[in-house]
Amino acid sequence: MAKKFREYKHLDLVQVSKETLEEWKQNNVFEKSISTRDGNPSFVFYEGPPSANGKPGIHHVLARSIKDIFCRYQTLKGKQVFRKAGWDTHGLPVELGTEKELGITKEDIGTKISIEEYNEACKRTVMRYTDLWNDLTEKMGYWVDMEDPYITYKPKYMESVWWLLKQIYNKDLLYKGYTIQPYSPKAGTGLSSHELNQPGTYQDVTDTTIVAQFKVNKDSTDLFNDFDGDVYFLAWTTTPWTLPSNTALTVGPDIDYVVVETFNQYTFEPIRVILGKPLVAKQFGKPYFLAETEEDFKVYAAGNKTIPYRIVGEYKGADFVGTRYEQLLPWALPYENAENAFQVIPGDFVTTEDGTGIVHTAPTFGADDARVAKEAGVPPMLVLDTHGNAVPLVDLQGRFVADLPEGYGGKYVKNEYYDDGTAPEKSVDVEIAILLKEQNKAFKVEKYKHSYPHCWRTDKPILYYPLDSWFIKVTDVKDRMVELNKEINWKPKATGEGRFGNWLENANDWNLSRSRYWGIPLPIWRTEEGDEVTVIGSVEELVAEIEKSIATGVMTSNPFQNFEVGNMTEENYDLIDLHKNVVDEITLVSESGKPMKREADLIDVWFDSGAMPYAQVHYPFENKELIDNGTMYPADFIAEGVDQTRGWFYTLHAIGTLVFDSKAYKNVMSNGLVLDKNGQKMSKRLGNAVDPFDTLATYGPDATRWYMIANAQPWENLKFDIAGVDEVRRKFFGTLYNTYSFFALYANVDGFTFEEEEIPVNERAELDQWIISELNTLTKKVDAFLTDYEPTKAARAIQEFVIDNLSNWHVRLSRRRFWRGDYSKDKIAAYQTLYKVLETVSILGSPIAPFFMDRLYKDLNAATGKNPAESVHLADFPLVEESLIKAELEEQTHLAQTATSMILSLRKLSDNKVRQPLQKVMIPVLNDTMKANLEAVSELLKQEVNVKEIQLLTNEEASNLLVKSIKPNFKTLGPKYGKEMKAISAATAELTNEEIVKLEQSGKIDLLIDNKTLTLDLEDFEIATKDIPGWTVASNSTLTVALDLQLTEELINEGVARELVNRIQNLRKETGLEVTDKIILNLKNDESIVNAVEQNKDYICSETLAEDLVLQDLVANGAEVEINGLMTQIAITKL
Secondary structure, three states, rough: OOOOOOOOOOOOOOHHHHHHHHHHHHHHHHHHHHHHHOOEEEOEEEOOOOOOOOOHHHHHHHHHHHHHHHHEEEEEEEOOOOEEEEOOOOOOOHHHHHHHHHHHHHHHEOOOHHHHHHHHHHHHHOOOOOOHHHHHHHHHOOOOEEEEEEEEOOHHHHHHHHHHHHHHHHOEEEEEEEEEEEEEEEEEEOOOHHHHOOOOOEEHHHHHEEEEEEOOOHHHHOOOOOOOOOOOEEEOOOOHHHHHOOEEEEEEEOEEEEEEEEEEEOOOOOEEEEEEEEHHHOOOOOOEEEEOOOOHHHOOOOOOEEEEEEEEEEEHHHOOOOOOOOOOOOOOOOOOOOOOOOOEOOOOOOOOOOOEEEEEEOOOOOOHHHHHHHHHOOOOEEEEEEOOOEEEOOOOOOOEEEOOOOOOOOOOOOOOOOOOOOOOOOOHHHHHHHHHHHHOOOEEEEEEEEEEOOOOOOEOOEEEEEEEEEEHHHHHHHHHHHHHHHHOEEOOOHHHHHHHHHHHHHHOOEEOOOOOOOOOOOOEEEEOOOEEEEEEOOOHHHHHHHHHHHHHOOOOOOOOOOOOOOOOOOOOOOOOOOOOHHOOOOOOOOOOOOEEOOOOOOOOOOHHHHHHHHOOOOOOOOOOOHHHHOOOOOOOOOEEEEEHOOOOHHHHHHHHHHHHOOEEEEEEEEEEEEEEOOOOOOOOOOOOOOHHHHHHHOOHHHHHHHHHHHHOOOOOEEEEEEEHHHHHHHHHHHHHHHHHHHHHHHHHHHHHOOOOOOOOOOHOOHHHHHHHHHHHHHHHHHHHHHOOOHHHHHHHHHHHHHHHHHHHHHHHHHHHHHOOOOOOOOHOOOOOOOOHHHHHHHHHHHOOHHHHHHHHHHHHHHOOOOOOOOHHHOOOOOOOHHOOOOOHHHHHHHHHHHHHHHHHHHHHOOOOOOOOOOEEEEEEEOOOOHHHHHHHHHOOOOOOOOEEEEEEEEHHHHHHHHEEEEEEOOOHHHHHHHHHHHHHHHHOOOOOOHHHHHHHHHHHEEEEOOOOOEEEEEEHEEEEEOOOOOOOEEEEEEEEEEEEEEOOHHHHHHHHHHHHHHHHHHHHHHHHOOOOOEEEEEEEHHHHHHHHHHHHHHHHHHHHHHHHHEEOOOOOOOEEEEOOOOEEEEEEEOO
């Protein structure tokens, strides 16, 4: 029995995806998509590793669709595309989640729970949602090797990271520094500058700010001998908690300063204060006023609503340098060189943009403060703890040290650091402000809204804190990173040049140290004095160094004694663990014989992910050739969310530059956010988050993927509307499904299986030649779009082709060819054409809609066996046949489509049904080409819009009949000619009908505006055509159509006949007749239809396959139908 095309009762995208997924698994289609490309060039793709301790969201469907599209496309193009999945398993997200689960804080690790137990708990929680991720990956059709993923906590991965770090050390690009760094007390670790610049880290906060009065020690200077009483330096701070750590005041040497006499607004005491001259107006707003006479001071009394002030002295900043002042809050003294504290020093960073022009300087909590204080020999506020260690006044948890007086010891410096519900009503900042007000040391206290950095993981404010950290000298390779970035194709370009490019231009050294437990340990061992260092770059090196340590008696046993050096099996590597709890127990021996302990910190987890190109293949210990010969490096393509610009994209680029002097990726797509339909961020709190599993289960992965890709460019934010997914399912997939169903129905009736010899395209009907031309043009476009990483343009091009060209034009106009009884050459050509189009569309659309397009491809191929590939994903991308592209034919048809659309719109507006024939359409032609194109399609056009006559008008004829109106297009003209718009409007209003027609012909016009000639384009105007009596008119930028609305009796009768044909066809379907069955028609002898039937009997019979048509007064068993508002009866008898 001949094979048939599979037929369906209805479209079910969810069922299609389930069945297809099962077939992929059974037939190992993903594996074959790689193995069948053996020996071909590779397309290198890197998977940015997700963390499996969080659940996947709808945005992951978008991100993974984008990645999947280009890997599938490149496979179709013949490339071999390895795609290894990965899990990001270390770092803060995992640790904080584990602490919460165990009910502990960072301080409990090593006391209440051992580091080993803690790390084991982290390892368990990190892979918690692996099954959910795998499930989503499978259901959405993202092909990536989940069987053999890279996992960042595995010893092989960690060993490669160590090797990379050693290369950086060998290049003298790794150093240790004690510097002020961003620090997260809630996370208990320092942060790198790129972590501090993750999206959303800078948040608007309202803080208590103080302009503090620092009392001048008049014995230290002669500057103020002329003034009786006390003189104060004014310094502003947004962080009052740092005031106890103040050890200097910094001035700009060249800034002008003044002494102002006034009264303190809180204590009402007379004071003289020093501040920058340009800031007097800012600091002396309400309630202060500039005194004009001595009397203003004499009449002032405590509690007055206004306070006088006057300037009584002027100085340069350099004059103050070396002046001493009294400590503001004498709660502690620096443990060394305290005699050098509390003096005025110069600084190049001081400005007069805000504040007072005098900077409160706390060297322990600010990088600039630390630098200028060090240069001036001023000590930082460090005190000795119970163990004799020098520490700041704030500990690593963000609390004041315990022995601070006034009850401040042990208090958190920011209320956000307290556990929920336990924060005091008054913050430390507020308490200090009240205290200073009482002591006549506060000039002004006010609330101030500003942007402040927060930890990207805890969402709590960070502190700037002195930390002993290891740094990578990114500043040494910054220029090279900028240079290499210019070779990378960014999508969108603006992100690469702007956000990323600017970031590289201003890159700081990378703080690599993290004071945590679950991560890759720094492979650095140092002597206590820090004079000798060993950096370990492999397990082999570590084992050798341990043996040396054992030989000298420092260590007694080798924790890696069972490890076999050189054996790369997983079993061998499973014998070892390189995490902190193991390697911290290892003491090595220096060249001079001193013991060396490992540096306690871990490596920034972002280094883990940036190392994945090399560590995923255990480079250079295995697979060295894959990286060195370009098979798996650099990446041809990577894609992640825009938040990775200063995350994974940055660390990949940095490590590639630092170690290999190379870019790590050639093309990168930075995708936008997925918002709710109103443009709001999705969150559980707002209840607007979309569950990806529900969406896939309801609408299927194909509709979800197609909607996400076609709706907005990947790098733009997507407003996700579930109704849009449903619309894609109905309009695009519904149309494609209906087209296939139409083909399968008739092909099965006729037994078409493509066994006949292929009919040359030039011997087929013009309609076939046109759709084949459009198909090749589409193939060319989709190929170019996907090569250029433009998936949205590709999806929209396919969508437009399927709906407008294939379904609404080709199939609709070819229907009669399929209905015809004889199996003619034309009918075979129609089948061959539609088969070819459907097969090609299935391949072109398969990267975006992998399930449905595979089903479509297989359903076609199962009956014909034409393509040797068992799945669309193993097929080759279609080749463009340039000789079959007929640009002129495409242009003619586009013109016909546009005219049809416009005329049908006019019919709708004038309430004339399409089945009602009309007499005439008039179309003005702008040139000979347009005339020839319209003549070529005029017969088709008449059928499409159901008119008897198409009349083409010359310019002269048109200008006599059709009156044009014109006005400026403010959208295009406004940005170009803002000021001249009034004059342009006036000149446009003066244009004649002939000038407007000429503008339409040439596409340009010169207007004289204010003695200048401006050349404007057709798009700069909005042109309309006014209706004429008995006609209705429509126009766009290139085409005008006028439709004759007058109806004759003959036209009305033909309209009735067409309505009858429609009702008869519906009855045929309802009574279950086959499309080829012949019938006899009995119609009721109603006055309203008699004339119509008699005049159009042959037409009615041929359209409905009726052998005879009988008019009767009574119709037995007739079905009631409505024709133009009147009821009649029809009976159908099958022959």
